[in-house]
Amino acid sequence: MKKILITGGTGFVASHLVEELYNRGERDLHVTSYRDDGQFVKKFVDPNNIHQINLTDYQATQDLIREIQPDEIYHLASLANVGDSFEKRKFILEMNTSLQLNLLEAIKEYAPESKMLHVSTALMYEASSEAINEKSQLGPDNPYALSKLIQDMMVYTFVKSEQLNIVRVRPFNHIGERQTLGFVVADLAAAIAKVEKGQQDFISVGNLESVRDFSDVKDIVSAYILLMKKGQSGEVYNVGSGASHSIKEILDLLISMANKEIKVLVDPSKIRPVDLPYLVCDNEKIVNLGYAPEHELKETLERILNYWRENI
Amino acid sequence: MKKILITGGTGFVASHLVEELYNRGERDLHVTSYRDDGQFVKKFVDPNNIHQINLTDYQATQDLIREIQPDEIYHLASLANVGDSFEKRKFILEMNTSLQLNLLEAIKEYAPESKMLHVSTALMYEASSEAINEKSQLGPDNPYALSKLIQDMMVYTFVKSEQLNIVRVRPFNHIGERQTLGFVVADLAAAIAKVEKGQQDFISVGNLESVRDFSDVKDIVSAYILLMKKGQSGEVYNVGSGASHSIKEILDLLISMANKEIKVLVDPSKIRPVDLPYLVCDNEKIVNLGYAPEHELKETLERILNYWRENI
Numbered sequence: 166m167k168k169i170l171i172t173g174g175t176g177f178v179a180s181h182l183v184e185e186l187y188n189r190g191e192r193d194l195h196v197t198s199y200r201d202d203g204q205f206v207k208k209f210v211d212p213n214n215i216h217q218i219n220l221t222d223y224q225a226t227q228d229l230i231r232e233i234q235p236d237e238i239y240h241l242a243s244l245a246n247v248g249d250s251f252e253k254r255k256f257i258l259e260m261n262t263s264l265q266l267n268l269l270e271a272i273k274e275y276a277p278e279s280k281m282l283h284v285s286t287a288l289m290y291e292a293s294s295e296a297i298n299e300k301s302q303l304g305p306d307n308p309y310a311l312s313k314l315i316q317d318m319m320v321y322t323f324v325k326s327e328q329l330n331i332v333r334v335r336p337f338n339h340i341g342e343r344q345t346l347g348f349v350v351a352d353l354a355a356a357i358a359k360v361e362k363g364q365q366d367f368i369s370v371g372n373l374e375s376v377r378d379f380s381d382v383k384d385i386v387s388a389y390i391l392l393m394k395k396g397q398s399g400e401v402y403n404v405g406s407g408a409s410h411s412i413k414e415i416l417d418l419l420i421s422m423a424n425k426e427i428k429v430l431v432d433p434s435k436i437r438p439v440d441l442p443y444l445v446c447d448n449e450k451i452v453n454l455g456y457a458p459e460h461e462l463k464e465t466l467e468r469i470l471n472y473w474r475e476n477i
Numbered sequence: 478m479k480k481i482l483i484t485g486g487t488g489f490v491a492s493h494l495v496e497e498l499y500n501r502g503e504r505d506l507h508v509t510s511y512r513d514d515g516q517f518v519k520k521f522v523d524p525n526n527i528h529q530i531n532l533t534d535y536q537a538t539q540d541l542i543r544e545i546q547p548d549e550i551y552h553l554a555s556l557a558n559v560g561d562s563f564e565k566r567k568f569i570l571e572m573n574t575s576l577q578l579n580l581l582e583a584i585k586e587y588a589p590e591s592k593m594l595h596v597s598t599a600l601m602y603e604a605s606s607e608a609i610n611e612k613s614q615l616g617p618d619n620p621y622a623l624s625k626l627i628q629d630m631m632v633y634t635f636v637k638s639e640q641l642n643i644v645r646v647r648p649f650n651h652i653g654e655r656q657t658l659g660f661v662v663a664d665l666a667a668a669i670a671k672v673e674k675g676q677q678d679f680i681s682v683g684n685l686e687s688v689r690d691f692s693d694v695k696d697i698v699s700a701y702i703l704l705m706k707k708g709q710s711g712e713v714y715n716v717g718s719g720a721s722h723s724i725k726e727i728l729d730l731l732i733s734m735a736n737k738e739i740k741v742l743v744d745p746s747k748i749r750p751v752d753l754p755y756l757v758c759d760n761e762k763i764v765n766l767g768y769a770p771e772h773e774l775k776e777t778l779e780r781i782l783n784y785w786r787e788n789i
Contacts, residue, residue: 270563306637325618
């Protein structure tokens with residue numbers, strides 16, 4: 166039985182990943198969590214294997230990897246976008262750099278034979294009106310994306326200079342149950358559920374013209390498991406559906422599923438100053454490894470709307 | 478008269494840059510220095526304009542930019558490669574990230590109309606057997622190169638999100654008087670000068686097969702001045718000669734200039750574990766702006782050998 170560590174293991178994506186690994190028969194699952202006690206993964210992970218540690222703590226990270234010595238590591242832990250002041254930029258850059266360096270050093274020391282999947286983000290690419298492949302230009306336009314690019318490139322450095330076995334993954338937008346508010350599809354679905362329950366009269370939206378490549382989180386975690394098996398060390402793989410949808414299309418689909426008439430108001434304050442108009446994945450490289458998304462957008466949106474109906 | 482700030486202004490390249498700016502009539506020159514008192518630039522810069530500060534000090538950097546409010550900034554300051562332990566990797570990443578963030582924040586605050594040239598390095602590109610252009614793949618194989626990539630991408634983030642006016646420059650190898658030992662051409666020339674003076678009997682060399690794009694530092698600083706005038710904000714420009722030479726060719730040329738027979742011994746310990754076999758610049762983009770290197774390799778090597786004859 167493989168020993169599998171998932172960092173950031175109690176977040177949105179990790180909760181789906183842990184469930185899928187469990188469904189495929191994996192039982193030696195370990196997760197790290199910083200902020201919570203692992204509420205989403207408790208059903209699948211032995212409580213002793215839920216490690217509440219902060220990977221920016223060098224010694225704690227060393228101790229963890231020495232103790233577990235995992236065969237496989239899905240590295241999803243990162244600080245998410247926190248704001249725009251100098252202190253906050255500095256904080257996110259320092260934290261995401263520090264946790265990455267700590268983890269890579271610990272793996273080099275105590276699990277050099279392990280295989281790791283480092284999950285980054287397609288936000289590190291320069292804006293482009295064409296589908297983005299792995300050789301497209303890099304250009305992070307905010308500190309969070311910059312910090313993820315730093316992590317991704319640090320992996321490259323360690324693969325080349327320390328011969329670690331790490332695959333780099335750059336996922337495009339993904340959506341599903343348990344995604345937190347602040348992400349557009351979660352926000353829209355939650356707002357519609359509130360209107361349905363009479364908790365508010367209308368929904369307020371930002372830029373509807375942006376086009377994105379939305380994957381079901383269940384397809385995303387299948388891609389991660391595939392890449393853990395077939396991805397080449399040091400290589401980059403984009404993960405996305407290859408299909409493009411405007412926020413307007415998503416909104417219209419969600420509204421069509423509502424059991425009540427939904428009024429929509431555009432709120433200019435929700436339109437971010439730097440907003441990529443188009444962000445779509447050229448997924449040929451991972452498709453060539455056998456990746457085939459299985460979930461239709463409509464099905465995904467229905468699950469998300471039902472999730473919010475139960476959780477607001 | 479433009480007010481020009483050169484950070485890292487007392488290093489090898491900066492000393493040539495300051496001299497060239499002076500020769501072109503610039504008199505309002507300001508430099509920052511961290512390690513020394515500006516010995517190489519004293520002839521060209523008012524002593525009051527040599528600022529001994531550490532850019533990793535946030536407040537000192539804010540004070541400096543508020544006080545000077547430069548029109549143009551040539552940003553060359555960085556920690557050079559310091560070694561390979563965890564502490565040293567961490568140190569170089571933290572320092573080069575911190576000084577970059579401090580400088581960009583200070584410019585945003587006190588000199589948002591200035592134009593800056595950020596000098597990075599071609600070492601951030603992935604190894605390639607073809608000449609490297611600005612769209613070639615990035616892949617830093619050591620912590621120093623990673624730290625320079627972080628700086629380069631941080632510039633992109635500030636250009637996009639804060640509308641700063643900054644050109645990104647990725648120079649290939651450059652050589653000239655005052656380059657410190659530890660760089661291959663300086664090492665070879667100094668060793669030959671020592672043999673000429675009878676201070677040693679032979680010279681000891683590492684990998685002679687590596688092929689590099691060596692520019693005269695005088696051409697490099699001309700390129701920087703050109704890019705300050707014509708470079709587009711946010712854009713990247715490679716700077717190199719476009720010609721390729723093996724270390725063996727350089728060695729043979731230097732030996733042909735020696736006034737004594739030079740014995741050569743290969744020292745395997747000098748061959749670095751990660752050594753790029755080939756690193757050559759596709760300089761079409763800057764050539765299209767009017768760049769034309771003026772110094773022949775032989776002339777440059779002669780100057781370097783004479784420099785070491787006078788300085789060992």
